[in-house]
Amino acid sequence: MKLKYSLITRRTFLNTLLFGWVAAFFSGTFYALMKFAFPTLGKEPDFVVFDKKDFTNLPKNSIKRFPWGGTVGLYFTKADGSILALKGVCTHMECNVDYKPAEKRFYCACHQGWFDENGKNISGPPPKPLETFVVTREGEKLIIAKKGVKVELPKA
Numbered sequence: 202m203k204l205k206y207s208l209i210t211r212r213t214f215l216n217t218l219l220f221g222w223v224a225a226f227f228s229g230t231f232y233a234l235m236k237f238a239f240p241t242l243g244k245e246p247d248f249v250v251f252d253k254k255d256f257t258n259l260p261k262n263s264i265k266r267f268p269w270g271g272t273v274g275l276y277f278t279k280a281d282g283s284i285l286a287l288k289g290v291c292t293h294m295e296c297n298v299d300y301k302p303a304e305k306r307f308y309c310a311c312h313q314g315w316f317d318e319n320g321k322n323i324s325g326p327p328p329k330p331l332e333t334f335v336v337t338r339e340g341e342k343l344i345i346a347k348k349g350v351k352v353e354l355p356k357a
C-alpha cells in the first residue's frame with residue numbers, strides 16, 4: 202500500500218540526520234578529550250592501600266566494599282574468621298556481585314549466577330571463579346593487590 206503523502210517532511214528528515222551527525226561528532230570528541238585529560242580513568246590498579254583500622258572489627262560472614270579502579274572490590278570476612286578479597290565483578294558479563302550472608306555465597310542478579318564463599322563459580326552462567334586478591338598488612342596499612350604483584354610502600 203502506497204501512502205498519498207509522506208509521514209515526515211524532507212526538512213524533518215534532513216534536520217534529524219544533521220542533528221544525529223553533530224551529536225555523534227561532539228560525543229566522540231568529548232570522549233577523546235576525557236581520555237586525554239584522564240588517561241588512568243577506569244583502569245584497574247595493580248594494588249590499593251587502605252588504613253588497616255577501616256577494615257578491622259568487620260563482623261564475621263560479612264563484606265566491606267572498596268573501590269577497585271572503576272569497579273568494586275569486596276573485602277570478605279568468612280564465618281571462620283579468615284579473610285578474602287575479591288573483585289566484585291561477575292565473570293559472565295561483568296555485573297556487580299553481592300554477598301548473601303544467609304546462603305554464605307556470592308550472587309550475581311543479572312543472570313542468577315552463584316559463587317561459593319571462596320569465589321568459585323558453582324551455578325548459573327559464570328564461566329570461571331571471581332578474581333581473588335592477595336591481602337597483606339604492613340604496619341597500619343592494609344594492602345590489597347593482584348596476584349603476582351610485589352608492593353613496597355615508601356618508608357615513613
Ligand code: FES
Binds near residue numbers: 312326
Ligand atoms: S553477569 Fe553475572 S551471571 Fe551473567
